[in-house]
Amino acid sequence: MDAVTDQISDAEMAKKMRKRLKTSFNEAFEAHDKAMNSQSDIAKYNSGILRKLEKAFAANPEIDLLSKLPASYTEALESFAKDTTQEHDPLDEAFPPAKWIKITDSGHSQPEVLSVPSHLQHLQGSGEVIVKASTLSKCELISKDGGSGRRLILKLNDHSIAKIVPTKTDAREYTTLTYLDQHCSEIPAPKAQGMLQLNGQDLIFMSYVAGETLEKAWPSLDDTQKAAVSTKLDHIFSRLRRQTPQPSQAWGGVGGEGCKDQRRKVRVSEREILNAEEFEDFFFSNPKFGSEVYIKFLRELYSISDVGENISNSCVLTHGDLRPANIIVQYTPNGDVDISGIIDWEYSGFYPAFWEAVKLTNCMGCHETSDWLLHLPPAISPLRYTTKWLLDLVWDVD
Numbered sequence: 001m002d003a004v005t006d007q008i009s010d011a012e013m014a015k016k017m018r019k020r021l022k023t024s025f026n027e028a029f030e031a032h033d034k035a036m037n038s039q040s041d042i043a044k045y046n047s048g049i050l051r052k053l054e055k056a057f058a059a060n061p062e063i064d065l066l067s068k069l070p071a072s073y074t075e076a077l078e079s080f081a082k083d084t085t086q087e088h089d090p091l092d093e094a095f096p097p098a099k100w101i102k103i104t105d106s107g108h109s110q111p112e113v114l115s116v117p118s119h120l121q122h123l124q125g126s127g128e129v130i131v132k133a134s135t136l137s138k139c140e141l142i143s144k145d146g147g148s149g150r151r152l153i154l155k156l157n158d159h160s161i162a163k164i165v166p167t168k169t170d171a172r173e174y175t176t177l178t179y180l181d182q183h184c185s186e187i188p189a190p191k192a193q194g195m196l197q198l199n200g201q202d203l204i205f206m207s208y209v210a211g212e213t214l215e216k217a218w219p220s221l222d223d224t225q226k227a228a229v230s231t232k233l234d235h236i237f238s239r240l241r242r243q244t245p246q247p248s249q250a251w252g253g254v255g256g257e258g259c260k261d262q263r264r265k266v267r268v269s270e271r272e273i274l275n276a277e278e279f280e281d282f283f284f285s286n287p288k289f290g291s292e293v294y295i296k297f298l299r300e301l302y303s304i305s306d307v308g309e310n311i312s313n314s315c316v317l318t319h320g321d322l323r324p325a326n327i328i329v330q331y332t333p334n335g336d337v338d339i340s341g342i343i344d345w346e347y348s349g350f351y352p353a354f355w356e357a358v359k360l361t362n363c364m365g366c367h368e369t370s371d372w373l374l375h376l377p378p379a380i381s382p383l384r385y386t387t388k389w390l391l392d393l394v395w396d397v398d
Contacts, residue, residue, distance in 0.1 A: 045076060155208060160193060163204040169346065170268070171195065174204050175255030176348040179243075179317075187240055188341045209341030215324035217337065218372060225337050226375050229329070232339050234377035237356070241379065243317035245350040251279060251315055253349040260320070260347055262362070263396050264289075276315075279352060289395065301391055318356045320347030322380070323363055324372055354385035358392045 049069065056068045070076070139162070145151035152164040163173070177192035190206035197203075214229065221229070245251065250272040252259035259269040259282055269282045280302060284295050319326075321344060328341040347359070357380050364373065376382070382389035 042077060049073070156205075157208075159208055161190075161206060161208045163202075163206065165202050165204070165346075169202060170253065170257045171202065171204075172253035172255060172257040172260070172347075172349060173345045174202075175253060175257070176345045177206060179254045184239060184243060187236060188339055189345065190341060190343060209328045209343060211328040211330040211340040213325050214327035214329050214372075217329050218324055218370065221337065225335075226371070229337050229339070230375040230377055233327070234379045236339060236342065237319075237322075237377055238379045240319070241316040241353070241356075243350075245315055248274075249350070250274060251350050254317075257349070259349070259351070262321075262347060276352060284395075298391065298395060301387075304387075314353040315350050316353050316356075318348060318351040318359075319345060320349065320351065320355070320359050321362065322356065322360055324370075354388040356380040357382045357385045358389055361389075 053065055053068055056063050057065065139154040139156050141152060142155045142161070143151075143153035151166075154162045154164070156162055174192055174195045177190055180187050180189050181191055188209075190209055193205040193207060195202065195204045218226070245254075250256060250258070252269060252273060257268075259273050259279065261267045261283065267282075267286065273279050273282055280299065284299055284302075289295070290298070319342060322342070326342060326344040327339065328343060330338050330340045332338055360376060360380060361373070361382065378384070
């Protein structure tokens with residue numbers, strides 16, 4: 001009687017186990033069927049594997065299910081995952097994969113095309129260049145605008161990157177990098193390699209600057225290293241500021257892009273600015289910032305501040321957005337910190353001598369905790385242009 005009871009118990013247990021496993025499989029299938037609706041290759045692959053496992057289990061409930069998994073299962077998943085990442089590449093909207101883009105490497109027939117770096121060229125006939133968009137889609141994404149996602153930086157290889165920005169941004173970064181290479185190549189900045197405009201986007205090709213941002217490195221530096229970085233930046237910007245516009249050259253972008261001022265929004269001058277008075281007019285040209293009386297009062301202070309600062313007509317080459325995130329550093333074997341590059345020249349150009357100091361603290365807040373502000377390079381420190389800096393701060397208050 002006990003043996004019969006044991007046999008029944010074992011049979012019932014096996015039945016319950018089959019039912020439980022069957023339920024688990026069904027739940028897994030339902031989950032993966034939902035995933036398949038998204039056309040995921042991984043979902044399709046796993047669903048097929050589960051069906052094979054179900055058949056194997058139905059034939060032998062005691063089977064070792066792991067033995068039925070393909071030997072290359074993990075590698076297959078990794079391959080599918082890689083393909084899936086490429087399918088959702090952020091470039092897809094602007095540059096659909098597998099689409100061939102035909103341009104020319106000549107500014108005569110298509111003025112919007114300045115040049116294309118050789119590693120993205122495939123010459124076909126006289127002057128024709130073919131660029132395949134999917135080539136860019138396979139590159140490493142090293143930076144993406146957290147807002148719109150329309151500003152991307154792709155690492156093409158160990159020597160080059162492509163910076164992709166909306167065409168309306170203007171080409172001043174490219175023209176400045178070209179200018180630096182021609183007139184003061186000792187400034188550590190990316191080398192311009194080419195630029196093209198396509199589908200409402202600018203692709204700016206430039207050399208890759210190895211290292212890490214000073215923003216990331218700064219907290220780990222000691223006071224001696226911080227002071228050394230400040231000194232090196234002072235030498236760099238003292239050299240940069242020796243570059244001045246030609247007598248008849250307009251202020252602002254070195255390629256004639258005009259003056260740009262970013263605060264509540266970005267403003268670009270609508271006409272050429274050739275002297276300090278015209279720049280002042282541009283500076284105070286937005287009536288939304290204050291009443292007519294308020295603006296007139298500030299302009300009186302603006303003019304008075306020139307006394308003793310000797311900067312009324314001084315115009316120098318300016319980065320316009322210097323901050324730790326735009327400074328790339330590397331460590332030497334003896335522990336020193338070298339400046340390997342100053343990046344992001346979108347706001348650069350010829351501006352009043354005080355402009356670098358004014359824009360140097362654009363991201364400063366009243367609860368700032370980084371002592372970067374205590375190690376600003378002397379050549380461009382607000383301490384040199386105190387009145388102008390304070391006046392700009394007042395002008396920037398809502």
